Amino acid sequence: MTPAAPARLGPLTAWAAEQFGLSPDALRLTLAAGDASFRRYYRLTLPDGATRILMDAPPTQEDSRPFLAIATDWQAAGLPVPRVYHADLAAGFLTLDDLGDTPLQDSFTSPVATLAGFEKAIALIHELQARAPGDALPAYDEALLGRELDLFPEWCLAGLLDIAPPPGWEALATRLIDSALAQPRLVVHRDFDAMNLMLTDDALVLIDFQDAVVGPLTYDLISLIHGRYRRFDAATRRHWQEGFRERAISDARLDPAIDAERFCFWCDAMAAQRCLKVLGIFCRLTLRDGKAGYLARLPHFLAHLDDSLAPWPEFAPMRRWLDATFTPALDKALAARGIEAPSGEVMTRETPA
Numbered sequence: 001m002t003p004a005a006p007a008r009l010g011p012l013t014a015w016a017a018e019q020f021g022l023s024p025d026a027l028r029l030t031l032a033a034g035d036a037s038f039r040r041y042y043r044l045t046l047p048d049g050a051t052r053i054l055m056d057a058p059p060t061q062e063d064s065r066p067f068l069a070i071a072t073d074w075q076a077a078g079l080p081v082p083r084v085y086h087a088d089l090a091a092g093f094l095t096l097d098d099l100g101d102t103p104l105q106d107s108f109t110s111p112v113a114t115l116a117g118f119e120k121a122i123a124l125i126h127e128l129q130a131r132a133p134g135d136a137l138p139a140y141d142e143a144l145l146g147r148e149l150d151l152f153p154e155w156c157l158a159g160l161l162d163i164a165p166p167p168g169w170e171a172l173a174t175r176l177i178d179s180a181l182a183q184p185r186l187v188v189h190r191d192f193d194a195m196n197l198m199l200t201d202d203a204l205v206l207i208d209f210q211d212a213v214v215g216p217l218t219y220d221l222i223s224l225i226h227g228r229y230r231r232f233d234a235a236t237r238r239h240w241q242e243g244f245r246e247r248a249i250s251d252a253r254l255d256p257a258i259d260a261e262r263f264c265f266w267c268d269a270m271a272a273q274r275c276l277k278v279l280g281i282f283c284r285l286t287l288r289d290g291k292a293g294y295l296a297r298l299p300h301f302l303a304h305l306d307d308s309l310a311p312w313p314e315f316a317p318m319r320r321w322l323d324a325t326f327t328p329a330l331d332k333a334l335a336a337r338g339i340e341a342p343s344g345e346v347m348t349r350e351t352p353a
Helices: 006-020 065-076 111-131 142-161 169-181 219-225 234-250 260-287 295-309 313-336
Strands: 028-034 040-045 051-056 084-088 093-096 185-188 197-200 203-206 213-216
Touching: 006 028, 006 051, 006 084, 006 093, 065 084, 111 185, 111 203, 111 219, 111 234, 142 169, 142 260, 142 313, 169 213, 169 260, 169 313, 219 234, 219 260, 234 260, 260 295, 295 313
Parallel strands: none
Antiparallel strands: 028 040, 040 051, 051 093, 084 093, 185 213, 197 203
């Protein structure tokens, strides 16, 4: 968790007290959460026992305008997002609904609960794509997709491992970008993950949506099923992908001419793009920002990457390079830092309860 920021805690407390017409001494703040950014979240307890969440987003490092604008627009569209009660964008302070402490991830207490939770989350993606207005959102365009892919050679290969990009890297990047651009364009949360879905009264509420864009239909789906803490077998992923395709066609978000094989390629190419981006981001968080815990997750996303490349012969050269060059270099780098990556269990729809 991101640690508290003592220099900002006093001003944040004074600001919150002013919003509620109370003395600062009447408020109680406890650190509730941090994330990969520089934002911090505090639980504010009022004298009557009611609670709110205070977001501290230092304006020199975090721009809270997109969060506020998206929260306002999505709430008006009937989407489940936290209400913003007060906002001081110049200071970087916001008061939000307290959604509790249970992300969807924490409900995965059994295989049955895990699969049910993922299916509930997939249903929310359909709702998001059907309702969220996208006119004011940035485009997930060729330039942004390319900048994300560039994180892999810059921060993971050169920064962490000191190795060169694989042969054919530029051609691979172009192929992945072209596949993303060929898809229908809808609102994309961009970090649709079980840790960014809060369970409140058994309903899911979206958080961390400030980076939303208008982009590929499949992005949020693969962000979920190729996420941080779960890995599923090919049959389970295909089951969800085909169900998503059929629902998107039924809702007129997808042309019926897009068959299952083409849609699966879109999903896998999108997953490969995102996994490469995440490998780069996690290295940057470690090397540039000094954040701990991210390198141990690299093998998990490497496994996701291999899962996405494996079905397609055109990606065989990349898989061979990953096996012969990248994986040994990564293992050596992690061992040198004393990092043991957790073993990744592969779940199936037939996993016994």
